[in-house]
Amino acid sequence: MLKRKTDRSQALFEEARTYIPGGVNSPARAFQAVGTHPRFIERADAQFIYDVDGNSYIDYIGSWGPMILGNNHPDVLKTVQDTIVNGLSFGAATEREVTMAKLVCQMSPCFDMVRMVNSGTEATMSALRAARGYTGKSKIIKFEGCYHGHSDGLLVKAGSALIAEGGTPDSAGVTANCAKDTLTARYNDLDSVEKLFEDYKGDIAAVIVEPVAANMGVVLPQNGFLEGLRAICDQHQAVLIFDEVITGFRLAPGGAQELYGVIPDMAAFGKIIGGGMPVGAYGGRREIMECVAPVGKVYQAGTLSGNPVAMAAGIAQLTRLKEDPTVYQHINALGDLLYGGLIDIIETAKAECTVNHVGSLGTLFFTGGPVTDYDSAKKSNLKGYADYFLHMLDGGHYFAPAQFEAMFISYAHTEADIKSTLEEAARFFGV
Ligand SMILES: *Cc1c(COP(=O)(O)O)cnc(C)c1O
Numbered sequence: 010m011l012k013r014k015t016d017r018s019q020a021l022f023e024e025a026r027t028y029i030p031g032g033v034n035s036p037a038r039a040f041q042a043v044g045t046h047p048r049f050i051e052r053a054d055a056q057f058i059y060d061v062d063g064n065s066y067i068d069y070i071g072s073w074g075p076m077i078l079g080n081n082h083p084d085v086l087k088t089v090q091d092t093i094v095n096g097l098s099f100g101a102a103t104e105r106e107v108t109m110a111k112l113v114c115q116m117s118p119c120f121d122m123v124r125m126v127n128s129g130t131e132a133t134m135s136a137l138r139a140a141r142g143y144t145g146k147s148k149i150i151k152f153e154g155c156y157h158g159h160s161d162g163l164l165v166k167a168g169s170a171l172i173a174e175g176g177t178p179d180s181a182g183v184t185a186n187c188a189k190d191t192l193t194a195r196y197n198d199l200d201s202v203e204k205l206f207e208d209y210k211g212d213i214a215a216v217i218v219e220p221v222a223a224n225m226g227v228v229l230p231q232n233g234f235l236e237g238l239r240a241i242c243d244q245h246q247a248v249l250i251f252d253e254v255i256t257g258f259r260l261a262p263g264g265a266q267e268l269y270g271v272i273p274d275m276a277a278f279g280k281i282i283g284g285g286m287p288v289g290a291y292g293g294r295r296e297i298m299e300c301v302a303p304v305g306k307v308y309q310a311g312t313l314s315g316n317p318v319a320m321a322a323g324i325a326q327l328t329r330l331k332e333d334p335t336v337y338q339h340i341n342a343l344g345d346l347l348y349g350g351l352i353d354i355i356e357t358a359k360a361e362c363t364v365n366h367v368g369s370l371g372t373l374f375f376t377g378g379p380v381t382d383y384d385s386a387k388k389s390n391l392k393g394y395a396d397y398f399l400h401m402l403d404g405g406h407y408f409a410p411a412q413f414e415a416m417f418i419s420y421a422h423t424e425a426d427i428k429s430t431l432e433e434a435a436r437f438f439g440v
Contacts, residue, residue: 011403015048017061022046037073042411043395048402053080055421058407066407067426071417074255074280077369078326078336079421085284085325092321098313105320112327113282113290116258118266119251119273123292124301125315129254129279130158132289133217135301135309136277137162140215140248142307143297148175148209150216150247152196154225154383154413157217157252157277167193196222196382197230199237206245215248215275216241220265223255223415225386226372227365235271242274248297254279254289255415259340260368262331268367284326286319336420340369343418343427347371350431358438361390369418373397386413397437404433 025032033039033047040047048060056079058068068080078085106125114120126132137149149162157163165176165188175189192209194201196218206213216238222228242249251273257264258281266272275293282288292298300307313319330336348366351373355362363378364371372380375393380386394412401408406429408416418427 011399013064013403014062015046015060015064018049019046021049021061037409037411037414040410042391043398045399045402045410047410048407055079055081056419056423056426064405066402066405067422067430069406069408069416069418069430071419072280072285074259074415074417075283075285077259077281077340077417077419078284078329079419082284082326082421084329085322088321088325089286089318092318095317097318098316100312103315103317103320105317105324106315109315109320109324109327112324112331113278113292116262116327116331117253117276117278117292118263119276119294120292121295122298123290124298124309125320126289126291126309126311127287127313127316127319128158128289129252129277130160130289131311132254132277132279132291133157133163133250133252134160136250136275136291136293137215137217138309139291139293139297139301139307140250140275142300142305144214144246144248146212146214146247148190148192148212149214150192150194150202150205152218152222152383153193154196154228154386155217155219155222155252156224157219158254158279161187162191163217164188165191165193195384196225196228197234198382199234199241202238202241206241206247213245213247215250217250217252219255220251220253220269220271220273221256221260221367221370223370223372224413225383226374226380226389226413227367227370227415228380228382228386229365229367230269231381235265235269239271239273248275248293249273250275250277250293252277255370257281258327258330259370259417261337281326281330282323283319284322286316286322288316288319288323337368339420340418340422343422343424344369344371346424346427347416347418347430350427351434354431354435354438354440357440360438361393370415372412372415375412389413397434400437401430401433404436406430406433 164180261267279289375390376388
């Protein structure tokens, strides 16, 4: 039996469902997978998030990553307040966009140039268009279980043997024609990539990958996987794109590229880059980015792209991340504490669970594992996760309302927070 009152959230959810499909503006925030209604949020501060019924929670979602410095960070907030008084948007070039572009190019190893957009979806979609424009080839390879936003060509799953060419739509409304240029390989399986390059010789423009997968739960690249992708792309003159919408600025100031020392040709960012404002970015080698309009023939645009308020928030957050190594020391140390603690608990409880983690990012899978790709992630006991989630939520610990997501730790979290979360988890597992 849940202890907390959620009447107001429940009432809002009822009303929301009348006007918004499923009551939410993004499926990830529906609590459908865990059999309850969303908690409607009123405010968030530092490591805490507060719902409309007056409940507070330790926040392990952090807006799905952006709040890496903690919710409502004073530096980010101040710069937004200072900026809005001059107007919310001009649709014209501004100095802040230059500052932001320079900053991102300095931080991201693969960036000579960058274009700002408004979401991660736009970033990956535009990066792929640039890669196709640059190579003149049409097919792309993605990996099963990786998520790259909701553009047509990326909502595609592995094709069935009955279909001669390419993938099949993973969403109603995506046409077979859109899906056929997207080929699907298995994460951590270089042979599956090489086979596609054999089968579609000369046709593959790009390989797009989450360098650490975080949308089938967290799945780490095995030794040699990213290096292997680099080598295969070099061999076939295909563009290697890292989708760092989650890993970017989180695993290191230079993201997974920096952490693993594998430099892609292009990368896509989102989430952290906007400090909580809707921002995405794609970029990479100069010769590829110079294919983009108005210099090149690849068209891509955005009325609100490089928005002054969003740039101000992003600059404030990224500057802090670039200049203050204690942020990464802190979140990584807390990651070791949380994920190490969870591993101890599931071992003591002899629970059929697996913890995958790197730095501040991790997932507790309800399967004995190991979890190395989508097939092994899918073995998870979803009812087990839902029970765990509800127990933790009721105890004041706010995790992703679905198994195949990540936990996010921020600079505002403390050792005491992690310890209290581990105590709650230990109670769930009965140890
Ligand atoms: C969230 C996410 C996206 C999509 O970003 P939106 O801003 O939601 O469009 C793309 N790729 C990855 C890896 C993501 O986690």
